Amino acid sequence: MKLDKLAVSNIIQMGLVQGLNYILPIIMIPYLLRVIGIENYGRVATALAIVQFLLIISDYGFNFTATQKIAVKEKVDNTLVSTIYTYKLILSGIILLITAAAFFFIPMTQKDLWFAVGFYLFFLGQSFLPVWLFRGLNKMVYVSFITFFSKCITIVLLFLYVKQKEDFYLMGFVYGIPAIIGLIISAVLMKKYGIKFVKIRWNDLREELDSGKDMFFSNVIGTLYTTLNPIILTQFAGLYATGLYSTCEKIISVANSMTNAVSQAVYPIVCKKMSASPYVFLKKVKMPVSFLYFGWWPPILLIVSIFVAFQSEWILQIVNGSNSVNEQITLLQVMLFIPFAISLGHLFGIQTLLALNEKKSVRNSIFRGAILNLILGTTGSLLFGALGMGVSVLICEFVVGASMFQFLRKYMRSNKKDIAEQLSYGK
Numbered sequence: 001m002k003l004d005k006l007a008v009s010n011i012i013q014m015g016l017v018q019g020l021n022y023i024l025p026i027i028m029i030p031y032l033l034r035v036i037g038i039e040n041y042g043r044v045a046t047a048l049a050i051v052q053f054l055l056i057i058s059d060y061g062f063n064f065t066a067t068q069k070i071a072v073k074e075k076v077d078n079t080l081v082s083t084i085y086t087y088k089l090i091l092s093g094i095i096l097l098i099t100a101a102a103f104f105f106i107p108m109t110q111k112d113l114w115f116a117v118g119f120y121l122f123f124l125g126q127s128f129l130p131v132w133l134f135r136g137l138n139k140m141v142y143v144s145f146i147t148f149f150s151k152c153i154t155i156v157l158l159f160l161y162v163k164q165k166e167d168f169y170l171m172g173f174v175y176g177i178p179a180i181i182g183l184i185i186s187a188v189l190m191k192k193y194g195i196k197f198v199k200i201r202w203n204d205l206r207e208e209l210d211s212g213k214d215m216f217f218s219n220v221i222g223t224l225y226t227t228l229n230p231i232i233l234t235q236f237a238g239l240y241a242t243g244l245y246s247t248c249e250k251i252i253s254v255a256n257s258m259t260n261a262v263s264q265a266v267y268p269i270v271c272k273k274m275s276a277s278p279y280v281f282l283k284k285v286k287m288p289v290s291f292l293y294f295g296w297w298p299p300i301l302l303i304v305s306i307f308v309a310f311q312s313e314w315i316l317q318i319v320n321g322s323n324s325v326n327e328q329i330t331l332l333q334v335m336l337f338i339p340f341a342i343s344l345g346h347l348f349g350i351q352t353l354l355a356l357n358e359k360k361s362v363r364n365s366i367f368r369g370a371i372l373n374l375i376l377g378t379t380g381s382l383l384f385g386a387l388g389m390g391v392s393v394l395i396c397e398f399v400v401g402a403s404m405f406q407f408l409r410k411y412m413r414s415n416k417k418d419i420a421e422q423l424s425y426g427k
Contacts, residue, residue, distance in 0.1 A: 011265040028158060032171075040168035047119045047172065051126070056223055058091055058127040061215025063135070064267070064354055065208075070136025071268035072275040081133065082197045083208045088127050096120065111169035118172015125179025129186055135268050142189050149185070150178040214359035218366045225370040229377055233389050236381040244325075244386040248332045251315065255301060255339035263346045266293040267355075274355045279412075286412070290351035298343040305336045312336070327387060335390045344401035348408050361407035369400035 032041050062084050069080060099116060108116075134142045157174045161167065234242045273289045280289055287295075308315070312332045349362045373396040380388025 011262050027155060031158065032162070035162060036165050036168040036171075040165060043115070043168060044171045047115070048175075051119055051123050053223065054095060054123055055126055056219050057216075058088055058123075059216075059219070060087065060209065061212035061219060061359075063132045063264075064215050064350070065212045065359075066132040067136040067268055068271040068355065070133065071138070071271040074272070076133070076137070076193050076195055078196050078198045079200060079204060080208070081130075081195055082200050083204045084132075085128070085197065086200060086205055087209065092124060092127065095123070111166075115169040115172050118170070118174070118176045120172075121176030122172060122179045125176060125181075125183045128183050129179075130190065133190070134186075135264065137193070138268055140265065142186070146182040146185055150182040153178040153181060214363040215354070218359075218363045221363075221370045222366050225373045228374070229389060229393065232374075232377050233381045233386065236378060237385040237389075241381070241386040241389075244328045244331060245389055247316070248328065248335045248386075248390065251332065252335050252339055255304070256342055259297065259301070259339060259343050259346055262297050263294065263350055266290075267351065269293060270351055271355045274352075278356060288352045288356075288408070288412075290347065290355060294347050294351045298340060298347055301340045301343050302337075305340050309333045309336050327385075331387050331390045334387065334394060338394050338397055341394060341397035341401055345397065345404055348401060348404035352408055353404060353411070356411060358407065358411055361411070362404065365400050365403035365407065368403050369396045372396050372399055 032044065036044075066080060066084060070076060099120065103113065129146070131143055134140060154174055157177060161170050162174060230242050230246060233245055270290045270293050273293075278288060279286050280292065281287075309332075312329050316328060316332060345365070349365060353359075353361045373392060376392035376395060377389055380392040382388070384391070
């Protein structure tokens, strides 16, 4: 079975979004390091990291749960939209109060104030952008357009207003203003679908938060254990080992971003297909529908990983600008297979278990991986440095994927469907 035109279109558009997310830093980072300096760039990087973590709390798993509900119904639920935005308004208000209170206890200059205001605008723009809505409606073209337009404005503002070291405080607005403009564009697009904000009950909010709590904890746990790796490595193996590991991590993140793009592109389609009939039969072999839409991606990643592994030294020479040590070459060859392991987790977990509403299984699998990563990462860093951490992450990602596969097998055995109906669907 070939991917339908809608799936291919979504994949291309999400690939464009991910590509823009990588092109922007390539343009901005060298300019910022030269203009505002390393210390001020560190402030910007810290602010971006804080915003990204707050966005995880703001998203609360809606990018999966709300996307699934809208994709299955093929229409917008005004109560669902109003409930999600109510949660985001409450959270935004709490963050604003905490930020405002901080100014009374922490000495800050006027530039620090404008710096914080700009990044708060960036948080608002990103938080309220209804990506989950456009994904559910299979209108990824809107996300692509808004992303492209916002990134272009960001580049223009950067070169126009950030010209010396003291201009670092304007970086919040360089990110924030385009985000708000993108939000305004999305509001105009939302009117096309007759979206209205309606009065909701507290029970609506409670039920929606309860529905997304497993994905919320999965996202938080996953973010924490990946963020902790460099910290653990620095503590037990030193900054040099962390530098080796972080460089390789940046290289493999390109493949991981493409996995996210493909996964997000086909997810709403998979949700709709599986709500109608979860399984198909190919040569009398029963498999989830998601395998037809995403199952082709992990083998491609495996082949690419094997090929690139033989080019590790050449790639590192390009990235580092000089000859790399043998330890880093070996480390990259090991870590190149992490994207393949992660893609298996997407296949068994996000594309299949989530579409089957088995959110707890996904959460439990990620939790197992996080605990194992903490144990193996600490031990590996202490004994083998960066290579120990790289091997640890690879093992943990395979364990997460294997755990999700185990939960999937258990689900399929306990939820058997009518064979004739499934055979008819597979023809």
